[in-house]
Amino acid sequence: MSDDLFKSALSEREGVAQPPSVNPYWKKNQRKKKEKLPIEQMAERILLGDRTVLSQAITLVESISVEHTAMAQELIDKLLPYSGNSVRIGITGVPGVGKSTFIESFGKYVTGLGHKLAVLAIDPSSERSKGSILGDKTRMEELSTDPDAFIRPSPSGLTLGGVARKTREVITLCEAAGFDVIIVETVGVGQSETVVKSMVDFFLLLMLSGAGDELQGIKRGIMEMADAIVINKADGDNVDKANFAKSQYQAALRLFPPCESGWEVPVKTCSAIKKINIDAVWGMIEEYRNFTTGNGYFDHHRKQQSVKIFYDWMETTLVTIFFDNQKIKEEIDRLIPEIQNGTLSPYIAGNIILDQMKENGRK
Amino acid sequence: MSDDLFKSALSEREGVAQPPSVNPYWKKNQRKKKEKLPIEQMAERILLGDRTVLSQAITLVESISVEHTAMAQELIDKLLPYSGNSVRIGITGVPGVGKSTFIESFGKYVTGLGHKLAVLAIDPSSERSKGSILGDKTRMEELSTDPDAFIRPSPSGLTLGGVARKTREVITLCEAAGFDVIIVETVGVGQSETVVKSMVDFFLLLMLSGAGDELQGIKRGIMEMADAIVINKADGDNVDKANFAKSQYQAALRLFPPCESGWEVPVKTCSAIKKINIDAVWGMIEEYRNFTTGNGYFDHHRKQQSVKIFYDWMETTLVTIFFDNQKIKEEIDRLIPEIQNGTLSPYIAGNIILDQMKENGRK
Numbered sequence: 001m002s003d004d005l006f007k008s009a010l011s012e013r014e015g016v017a018q019p020p021s022v023n024p025y026w027k028k029n030q031r032k033k034k035e036k037l038p039i040e041q042m043a044e045r046i047l048l049g050d051r052t053v054l055s056q057a058i059t060l061v062e063s064i065s066v067e068h069t070a071m072a073q074e075l076i077d078k079l080l081p082y083s084g085n086s087v088r089i090g091i092t093g094v095p096g097v098g099k100s101t102f103i104e105s106f107g108k109y110v111t112g113l114g115h116k117l118a119v120l121a122i123d124p125s126s127e128r129s130k131g132s133i134l135g136d137k138t139r140m141e142e143l144s145t146d147p148d149a150f151i152r153p154s155p156s157g158l159t160l161g162g163v164a165r166k167t168r169e170v171i172t173l174c175e176a177a178g179f180d181v182i183i184v185e186t187v188g189v190g191q192s193e194t195v196v197k198s199m200v201d202f203f204l205l206l207m208l209s210g211a212g213d214e215l216q217g218i219k220r221g222i223m224e225m226a227d228a229i230v231i232n233k234a235d236g237d238n239v240d241k242a243n244f245a246k247s248q249y250q251a252a253l254r255l256f257p258p259c260e261s262g263w264e265v266p267v268k269t270c271s272a273i274k275k276i277n278i279d280a281v282w283g284m285i286e287e288y289r290n291f292t293t294g295n296g297y298f299d300h301h302r303k304q305q306s307v308k309i310f311y312d313w314m315e316t317t318l319v320t321i322f323f324d325n326q327k328i329k330e331e332i333d334r335l336i337p338e339i340q341n342g343t344l345s346p347y348i349a350g351n352i353i354l355d356q357m358k359e360n361g362r363k
Numbered sequence: 364m365s366d367d368l369f370k371s372a373l374s375e376r377e378g379v380a381q382p383p384s385v386n387p388y389w390k391k392n393q394r395k396k397k398e399k400l401p402i403e404q405m406a407e408r409i410l411l412g413d414r415t416v417l418s419q420a421i422t423l424v425e426s427i428s429v430e431h432t433a434m435a436q437e438l439i440d441k442l443l444p445y446s447g448n449s450v451r452i453g454i455t456g457v458p459g460v461g462k463s464t465f466i467e468s469f470g471k472y473v474t475g476l477g478h479k480l481a482v483l484a485i486d487p488s489s490e491r492s493k494g495s496i497l498g499d500k501t502r503m504e505e506l507s508t509d510p511d512a513f514i515r516p517s518p519s520g521l522t523l524g525g526v527a528r529k530t531r532e533v534i535t536l537c538e539a540a541g542f543d544v545i546i547v548e549t550v551g552v553g554q555s556e557t558v559v560k561s562m563v564d565f566f567l568l569l570m571l572s573g574a575g576d577e578l579q580g581i582k583r584g585i586m587e588m589a590d591a592i593v594i595n596k597a598d599g600d601n602v603d604k605a606n607f608a609k610s611q612y613q614a615a616l617r618l619f620p621p622c623e624s625g626w627e628v629p630v631k632t633c634s635a636i637k638k639i640n641i642d643a644v645w646g647m648i649e650e651y652r653n654f655t656t657g658n659g660y661f662d663h664h665r666k667q668q669s670v671k672i673f674y675d676w677m678e679t680t681l682v683t684i685f686f687d688n689q690k691i692k693e694e695i696d697r698l699i700p701e702i703q704n705g706t707l708s709p710y711i712a713g714n715i716i717l718d719q720m721k722e723n724g725r726k
Contacts, residue, residue, distance in 0.1 A: 083705065336673075347436070
């Protein structure tokens with residue numbers, strides 16, 4: 001019942017027309033009540049593992065309305081102390097590497113061990129509508145019907161920074177709901193790997209066995225981020241090729257500087273479709289967790305991530321607020337042609353803008 | 364005479380003890396006068412090509428005192444309209460590649476053609492004192508006595524950002540003084556290449572002929588920045604190796620995306636010490652200038668550089684001002700442990716800081 005109320009409160013806030021039968025007086029009261037109560041209730045229900053409420057909470061967190069953001073922050077604040085008890089795994093790889101099949105096989109194996117698994121995606125370029133939930137569930141057919149697995153697609157219509165923030169908050173919600181293995185999947189193009197790397201404990205790079213040019217498809221920088229390389233589709237005729245690729249990657253990895261964690265990046269082969277060596281991949285992640293918990297890096301790394309998020313967000317927000325200011329915009333537009341013509345030094349222009357800002361501040 | 368006055372004004376401002384014979388009343392007046400007059404005079408003398416005044420002006424620009432910075436800005440502002448008539452060449456390469464010898468041979472060739480050449484250096488790690496002028500002049504013995512060449516070492520005691528800004532301003536001064544070829548040399552480690560790239564028209568990567576592992580020493584990102592690769596020490600027994608290296612680099616360059624300028628990056632061999640092929644390197648730079656002037660990229664690129672400098676400087680300065688604020692520092696120090704413990708979301712912490720900032724602004 002209260003879920004329905006919450007839903008209607010949400011749609012009201014989003015400006016969706018209300019049914020004409022709703023009494024305006026009641027609506028007003030309900031709204032007032034909903035701004036305080038449901039967050040408390042939602043938090044409780046999430047802590048009990050209620051997946052329906054978890055889904056609603058994620059929708060709330062992903063909303064871009066100012067009012068929802070405030071509510072979402074309140075919810076996150078309540079749940080943060082109950083989050084963190086998970087291993088967060090980032091998975092990337094070029095399209096065609098078999099990411100969905102891998103996550104399906106790996107996920108089923110992990111839930112089979114008694115874990116609760118949440119699968120999230122980061123795809124800032126995605127124009128996917130709500131239909132994508134179906135899309136993601138279709139491509140992971142078995143996992144989507146697994147009562148111990150929870151699949152959520154990337155929020156759409158946001159910048160990469162926006163997706164990053166929302167996904168971090170969704171991780172908090174999922175952990176509070178008792179999910180102890182979190183997979184964050186990225187599409188494997190552009191900047192999204194860096195973002196995923198910044199929110200996970202373990203970053204897994206899926207590769208293909210093939211001939212010679214394996215290193216071409218993926219940027220060196222992404223290989224440098226990986227905590228493990230797993231060569232998929234190592235089955236049938238492909239086994240030899242996969243083993244050859246494995247030795248190539250091992251040689252390439254030797255050229256890289258050692259990881260801060262002290263962990264030596266392993267290269268493994270597996271076949272997601274034939275379910276070969278999936279247990280070894282999980283074993284490796286458990287080994288990483290034990291190793292980095294033992295030497296203190298696991299906690300240290302999470303603390304570093306949080307502080308980095310704080311500073312990154314502060315910097316981006318400061319710069320955005322500044323350049324969004326109408327007066328500053330106009331002044332910059334006035335100065336840019338002079339900067340371009342070389343009649344005004346970019347540094348002097350910068351000081352002009354700063355002086356004006358200070359003057360505005362004094363007014 | 365006015366130079367001496369200016370010098371004494373400078374040393375006074377830097378807190379250097381004045382000779383006891385100086386009448387305090389006169390000193391006060393002189394100081395007032397010096398804040399306006401010398402800049403006008405300096406600008407005039409620089410435009411006439413006076414190298415002594417140019418050197419003094421560079422010292423003024425490189426000073427970190429607030430008062431000098433204001434004077435330097437006034438000077439730069441006056442000279443900017445007379446700058447820009449040069450080709451700015453960035454030169455990088457690992458230590459041992461023969462940069463000094465190359466610049467010496469190349470520089471002598473260029474001044475022999477009737478050009479006026481300024482050689483600047485970017486070396487943020489440098490702990491060099493004023494003695495370094497001698498050091499730089501010693502390593503370029505012929506060039507340092509060439510009346511058409513002007514050699515100036517990297518300012519010391521500054522961050523990379525600081526060196527970048529000062530060097531851009533020194534370029535302006537040199538161009539105003541009639542130097543029409545500017546070389547900016549970098550030490551070939553870390554971030555300094557990116558900074559040099561951001562202030563030059565043409566970026567030349569010096570490489571060594573050797574066996575096999577030429578690509579190891581230099582980062583891929585630096586190769587991607589280059590407008591030309593020149594393999595030095597191609598003389599005697601080394602000629603074959605140099606030609607082999609040339610074909611290797613040509614193959615490697617084919618893997619890179621095309622330059623925005625439409626220019627195809629050439630690979631050349633030369634011997635700086637034997638003065639072989641130095642003319643071809645200069646010919647290539649002239650060709651580049653004609654090509655990019657023809658298609659409009661030369662001007663477009665300089666305008667882009669200026670606007671980028673403006674935005675980069677604004678962003679860095681905003682962030683620095685913000686995090687230097689004592690109240691904000693204290694508030695952040697208070698929140699960081701909570702962020703690290705995971706009891707406070709980095710985003711909520713960010714909003715707390717912003718709210719406080721707004722409140723302080725209102726007071």
